[in-house]
Amino acid sequence: MTLILIVGFLTICPVLMLFLGSFSQGLGAFGTFTLEKYISAYTDPDFAEILLNTLIFTLGSAVVATVLALFLAYMNTRTNIPFKFLFGVITIIPMMIPHILFAVSWVLLLNPSNGILNRLLMQAFGLENALLNIYTLPGMILVEGLLDLPIAYLIIAPAMGSFDVSLEESSKVCGASFFRTLTRVTLPVLRPAILASGILVIVRSLASFAVPSVIGMPGRKYVLATHIYRTISTGFATDYGKAAAIGMSALAASIVLIYLYRYLTSESSRYVTISSRGYKPTLLDLKSARIPLFGIVGFLSFILIVLPVVVLFYTSLLPYVMAPSARAFSLISFKNWIGVLKDPVSLLALKNSLTLGLAGATLGVILSVFVSYVIVKVRTTAAGILESLSFLSFSFPGIVIGVGFMWFFVHTPLYGTLWALLIGYIATYLPYGIRPLSSAFVQIHSHLEESSRVCGAGPFQTMRRIVIPLLIPGIISAWILMATMFVRELTLSVVLSRPGSEVLAVQILRFAEDGLWGRLSALGIIMIFFSSTLVMAASLLGRKLMKAQSLSA
């Protein structure tokens, strides 16, 4: 019961606040009921264009991510392409590179004035103007699509892997060609997974703030998220009521989409038949296309993993952005690094982010353990409510929730403190803790607990000696997921952080707005270093704990 109250508070409170706020007079406090904010928000002459941008941006990203994911999943599960370990790397490593840094690295490469790649191309072909401009909708779509590729892959690959190959084989026996089989059998059977991945990418790109702020805003391409941000952070009158009114529509769209996603994923288990015969599907021999196709995969992993780090590291050593040349190399120094390490705000942001990552993930995991336990093992009406609630927050766009929490926190002493960020983080990212833990709980057969009870152990001892030890892998992965999310958190923080409670991603956004690319890159590399260390330390610790378990027990 207490759990429902806590989770209910975390999910419902910001929405309620957002709702109330959107109908209130005044700029930041509750006032008399009014529709004024809605009217001014939705009659804004720019609003139609913003909506159109949002639509193109989210759909485009979904198409880019899903098509690439389909290609990668097919290559991995169905062909004899070499170096298959790369596919695992593609899905995990990008988690360690914060979205904002990925976006920044593309700005550094392709901005029209001094983008490194643009400069190189201009030198090579003797051009007057930059060839490519990242500050456009296609640029945003490309970067967002690449960012959401891992999540799309994680949805499509398992569906592709459990695909019953006899469906394809019977199509071939019926005389259909390879492409006919692909378009008439394979893709239609995978349709639920493809749609699910598309919808999830739409939800994520709708909530995405890193790409629209770093790439979209300099090019004056606003989407809903940046429009909300503009409403509350620039100009003289920060109007939280208007932001809330805009946020309501983004929130409503997300909720609808996420329920559609949920419906599709429950459907897909009916479509995709898991072959019970357990034999391995014959792998398609790519023959001479093997190496070129691998080239594409290799290139994708290069731009997803290596490129951002290399570009950032390179930029961090230079006084200003320039293409690699003899002059550039002669100017290499650690000035930016020293600048960052002496900058009190950057150091504070680093400290805050790490504190939030460690404390937030720990608290979040503890809450997730209890919630998952109730969802999986108790199975009452309350458990159903809890599951829906925790799933609901999955669909909340961070910036909108940020505005909702803002409405709440201004009335409490928590306003502008790390506590506000901590509560907001846990509320928004709770599903990321609940998911790995629920599946860990599902794997613990109820007999294991019951036999402990029959053996004379009470419920508490059963929890301590049987359940928790068996949960350790789930706990570790939930913790890693939450900690990395928190260390790089941007969208919520942008709204909730105040002087004194700065965090890394916000500080990086400030650097980007001020054009301090060198310092930004140095801080970015530090950020990547910490989140990678976090991931590795946590997985090492997990392995040690498992070993200690099996020895002592």
Place this chain on the structure above:
Amino acid sequence: MEIKIQGLTRDYFSEGKRIRALDNVDLTIPANRIFTLLGPSGCGKTTLLRCIVGLETPDSGEISIGGDLVWSREKGIFVPPEERGLGMVFQTYAIWPHMNVFNNVAYPLQSRKTPAPEIRDRVAKVLQFVQLEGFENRPATKLSGGQQQRVALARALVAEPKVILFDEPLSNLDAKLREETRKELRRFLSELQITAVYVTHDRIEALALSDLIAVMKAGAIVETGNPRKIYFDSDHRFVADFIGRANLIKGRIATEEGDHAVIDTDMGPIVGLNSQQIRPGSEAFLCVRPEFMKLARKEAGNSRNVFKGKVQALIFVGEACEGEIKIGETVLTTTIPPTEDINEGDTIFVSFDPDHCFLLPN
């Protein structure tokens, strides 16, 4: 220790419908016997077992173990499973994968705060009993199915429980191992002289292991008796059919002859055991098991219960031939030794001993 169950009822709700898993069950399980609950899946046997252990709470009724009331809705008594002092072997064995054999087996003693040296002695003793000496440090994940089963048994026995309960403990083993383990289990249990409650849907397991069998159907106990009684002379049609293969021949009782009676059937009059004293004139079934039918080429001297028929089908299954014999309009199944020189289409004489076929009320 004796287990007494009175008026036990348990309902489930599934998709808005109420399903009665246990329907007013009254049962006494005598001390120091191997007692089997046998029935088709979904008959409530596992629910009954789980109610005895305390993993499930009934809706009404009373359970007492060795004279101590452990559950009563009326008196508001619920003793949790950890305080009932029982041992249980689960269908999945429920061996904890993060512990080694020693810790799995020692767990019940550790929970009861037994001193460490005593734990070591008792674990060693029980492992020896189940023939797993020297396995103490083996991780639980490195055990074969049969070994897991024995670890589960050792864990259930180590604290010297009042009662040991088994929930289909052999159903996860392959056919050959199942047979060996069954014999072993029988030997362990008869050595121990302990009250054992055993749940299974396998009739051979039930017959081979039990001192007493209770056959269940739709949440209720249909019949209780020793294996021979259940097999040779059960009181209910359902039980007769469930415990072994049976030809059930419909007819009407003509005359009584002491503890036998004559039943008029389509095949003609047949004499069978009538231990339930069904009255002449009432409809009844005669149960003849295939293995008790004798086949002969020529008509024997004694003409009672002998019928002339034709071999309609004959299937060779290795240890026997399964035949279908048509007598008039009735088709009976029978087992024929595979060495017998009988072929499809042969005319044959079938006889059955009046003491080895029995009458069941309709």
